[in-house]
Amino acid sequence: MTTTTQPPLITTAERQQRLSALRRAMAEANVEAVLLGSTESLRYFTGLVWHQSERLVGAVVLPDRLVYIVPGFEQSRVETLPRLEGEVAVWQEDEDSAALVASLLSDGARLALDDALPLFVYHALTRAIGAGRLVDGTRLLRDIRLCKSPAEIALIQYAMGLTLEVHRRAHAFIRPGIAASEVVRFIDAEHKALGAAGGSSFCIVSFGVATSLPHGAEGEQHYRAGDVILVDTGCRIDGYHSDLTRTYVLDEPTPDFARHWAIERQAQQAVFDAARWGATCGSLDDAARAEIARHGLGADYQLPGLPHRAGHGLGLEIHEEPYIVRANQTRLKPGMCFSNEPMIVFPDRYGIRLEDHIHMTEEGPQWFTLPARGPAEPFA
Template sequence: MSQLPSFPPRISARTYAERIEAARASLIASGLDALLVSAGDSLRYFTGLAWGGTERLVAVVIPASGAAYMICPHFELGSLAESIKLQLDVRSWEEDASPFLLAMDGFADRSHVALDRDLTLRIATSLRNARPGITFTDDPGIVDTLRACKSAEEIALIRHAMAITLQVQKDAWEFLHPGVRASEVIRFIDTRHRALGADNGSWFCAVQFGPATAFPHGLPGDQLLAENDLVLVDTGCCLDGYHSDITRTYAFGTPDPEHERIWAIEKEAQLAAFDAARPGVPCEAVDAAARAVLEKHDLGPGYTLPGLPHRTGHGIGLSIHEFPYLVRGNTMPLESGNCCSNEPMIVVPGRFGIRLEDHFHITPTGARWFTEPSHSITKPFG
């Protein structure tokens, strides 16, 4: 078993404070008076607070001028104090009070407040009803833009999470045996993630055998592995909230010649997407590079099957899927610090699918892999 790199530092309180200051600068540039970010991954980005959303408002309010503050139910103050990574003023509310009035206390009518795009409709409507004199607008992209360009701290955490999952993928390959159930492999993968230091075992895990590999997210039921089956394993974990996400597809035994042919095309498409990714290149160009390889081999075009039924990649960080997306129509240029998946899956309907998924991050000179891509259909790990 290869040795994992040393555990990287956690995100520092100073970094959280710098993120809030960066949001404040963007608010001023946009002519906005405040940004409200509710429970979820973006709240964690700004405060370090890992808190799932419910009907009760837990949020950070970042004014363009003045100190940022938290909104929290009074009975949750103890839990918040133990979890938050940044010292902020907290405005708490009792169950019979309005957190929406409290959140906007101090803002005059005609203020312009941006709302986190992941805010629920229930909370957004309650804010508007509580303060009809305030103009609430969707975040124009402040949060997505900040989160999309990862710092060295974030990249180190993602790299370590990826290293854990790549080792788990290797261990799962060695664990396979005829007659094993997919559910057994999933449990094994979860146990290995925990043993290697992931936050809470596997964040997700899909294990597919044979014809089930033709479905990007699998089929219901518990499959049994047979000799010479095609195997697809897609799994990941979290480290300080930052995700890994790796897919390997390989033959358990002797590969079918058509499996080998499509596997080689998949590998070629993945490398073409990687080579196209560099600063200033539109996201859609990376997707187009992968599809050009498929079309050269008479697959597709577009989303036509046999071919690639979905985008080539997604951003990754505190969310498993986040901005930016490598998809046709996304003309946003890639920037240094962007972290993206590269998974131009090929589906042959009713028969099988091949997905090789690794991630890269953009540097000033081009893309850099987080993990070494798969070697072959019979020796995926070399």
Template sequence: MNLPVSAPRISSEERLQRLARLRDTMAMQRIDATLLGSTESLRYFTGLVWHPSERLLGAVITQTEIFYIVPGFERSRVETLPHLPGEIRVWQEEESSADLVASLVPQNGILALDEVLPLFVYNALAGAFGADRLVDAGPLIRPLRARKSPAEIAIIQYAMNLTLEVHRRTHAMIAPGIAASDVVRFIDEQHRSLGASAGSSFCIVSFGAATSLPHGADGEQYYCPGDAVLVDTGCRIDGYHSDLTRTYMLDEPDAEFARIWSIEREAQQAVFDAARLGAACASLDDAARRVLTEHGLGPDYVLPGLPHRAGHGLGLEIHEHPYIVRGNDTVLEEGMCFSNEPMIVMPNRFGIRLEDHIHMAAEGPRWFTEPAKGPQYPFG
């Protein structure tokens, strides 16, 4: 694998462009300010990364200013962190952060709220503003974050390439008797060695019947010859996630495993083929389920079959909009990125999830990683 010497980064200029688009939308909807909490949207627009706590730390975005809302004793730390220029407004322990936010919004003005702000923040703001002056910022922010820029796609591609190499190394090291926890530890070490400084952002390693549990089993497992192997892992590069799953057998698979693996790959390909600019997200989920029902699996969420949605958006959050799920009439647009993982579960026997991701280019869908070749050949 030949990764570039350094991963791509998001520039301050791009963040300013994002703010300009947010402000345009705010103006069209007559919204005076938007409050971002300690969320991925704060990182997306300002570059400031902060973990949420019981104290509000965020930013108020107006048409002309960024005001950082900061607990007084955290000011010196915030000043040392990367973020777009803006005025830092502090609130002390006995003061109300909601009153501070209210002082930055015109009288009777409308404030849009980051959709993942905690309830205690909303309750305080409702007391300071009145609930009728608070609106959901989700409809403003989600469409902006869902359409990735070339720089974002390049970072995700870098992270996917890195995790794919980790998968290759993991496939080569699994041997009879190895513990799943040792494989998880190895995967974390390999992510770190390849440049993901925080290691794995998550990791599921399952053997045998445990592969039929979509998010893995509790307790230790040990690989035995003839077991199915499911590895689902990822990392973060400049905040952006990778997320890849491979399911395979190291030994010659039996006929039933090979048959279900082929159906899974057929369903995954059907999702890709249905991914066209302007297509509804729901139509991709429908395409996967049609394949399964044609082979006598399902229908709907019935097992043996596909127990969950066919995919999820990916970016600064590992699960974000757009969701590839029944009933979602969101249409695919250039720049959207999402997983393709119509898992097949055979209860108490095995499960097969092949997860690759797609980004929508001007010419149509593009794989971030080449899909697996066969039940013994997990790489393209």
């Protein structure tokens, strides 16, 4: 399920294909242009990576042009960064970046907006262009990004393999008295050692009762023999995320923990078994909850039980469409990638989250990483 050789990065040709798909969608939606902000969609379509600030850096996609919107003092830097070829339109500190965007549009033309643009950019555009000409670009962008290409899946698979190995090393590293922060630093260093240049993109290490808090507790923790351990971490390769959680004990599990761990694993398997072409994302969440309720645990979001959705999409964003959540009518298609993590929380005792990811293939669902084997055996 893992690979030891890093796959190729996303090519210029693939990004150009993405832009072509976007332009076809623009024509069907009767919009002249799309404004990409300093977002993951900017990276997806153009290759330019830029972190959001109070200044607009982005790109306007037109039917026959790609125009980068850049502050004057950042022009030389942008021109050195990897990106698709395109014009560079500059605005100075005393000028209005929204007016520059407006100047690229035909009279009366509609502009679709990146769904992740900050509100201050939207307000500036309403003043420069008028709210009536601004269109929600969510579906234009997200529908293209929703199903991953083979190149994207290969990068995610590689990142997952790195993080699974880091989990193995962390499992061997934890010992009585160790601080959670020390484990977090170790995991970051191991991600770097294995080739994830940025280290961990995030890391949660929880011991004992703190495992019942899905995103971890504030303050320092120290591992005590017999504690339940939850480790949730990931990295990025060419921008694409990994995200894996293991929950286990280092010693002999108590009968209660072993039984609850088995229910969690069965709920995770129920999600995988429900993942078939055409199935709705909501039906996968339903499958997890039905399995949990079958064992006498909370229905709906009641505790002890599953307090949140059963999974989320993953790609350039660690949480993106499709969301595996009740009532989501999005239907599964090949290329969709999403987590499978129907966590069970037992308040004031512990939480058990087993998180692996699935990608939909022409034959059906496939694991990126094989699920954990047992409550004291976190690896297949």
